[in-house]
């Protein structure tokens with residue numbers, strides 16, 4: 608079980624390591640098992656690909672997946688793709704001088720997003736807590752494109768909010784149990800999404816990219832700003848869509864009451 612959060616401080620200007628860690632703490636408030644999800648993703652990559660994968664970190668944010676890939680598999684190379692100027696500023700600052708890593712700015716709903724990638728094909732495409740931002744049809748298209756980015760035998764792993772809607776009372780109980788934990792941690796000083804962006808926009812080196820981010824995605828400090836109406840919610844949708852997109856195999860490799868990791872083999 609995650610420890611109760613201590614009151615969080617705004618990182619000092621230019622302390623990219625501290626920004627990276629503050630992003631991780633904020634995400635862990637939503638997903639106390641986030642690190643476990645990453646471990647399962649990396650176990651699956653190592654099992655299927657080996658110790659030196661060429662990895663695409665899709666919707667990379669600050670590069671949390673890339674960080675864990677390099678820590679565990681030092682022979683790996685990673686490309687991070689995202690659209691958010693503020694998160695990419697943190698990522699580029701944090702990985703400055705790291706020759707195994709490149710970052711690309713692209714919108715995954717743009718048909719040309721693959722054109723800027725530095726590698727023709729990848730051994731593994733990994734993504735976490737991101738594709739629920741896409742509506743059903745753009746995500747279906749993206750799954751087809753991911754199949755084209757992977758080499759034969761390559762693996763796709765998506766860790767995200769996905770449920771089993773056949774058990775509504777279990778889901779409701781788990782949801783209210785999780786909300787009580789979040790409330791306790793918030794009272795103890797945890798930083799949520801809106802408060803974290805409040806810190807970002809107050810930071811001299813991040814204020815300008817944050818404002819550009821607000822123009823692209825909306826202002827996260829405004830309640831209800833970040834909502835999507837038509838998005839897939841079940842593990843089954845992801846498995847069915849991956850198989851229909853041409854993946855040879857697709858299965859769930861981890862789950863909690865609210866989240867799952869699905870793996871698909873090209």
Ligand SMILES: C[S@@+](CC[C@H](N)C(=O)[O-])C[C@H]1O[C@@H](n2cnc3c(N)ncnc32)[C@H](O)[C@@H]1O
Pocket residue numbers: 634665666667668669670671672688689690691694713714715716734735736737738740741
């Ligand atoms: C909650 S963050 C997760 C980031 C990272 N994967 C992690 O686990 O820390 C979701 C990410 O998806 C990115 N994203 C959402 N829609 C996108 C799009 N259409 N194109 C590129 N990135 C997108 C956001 O910018 C954000 O960085």
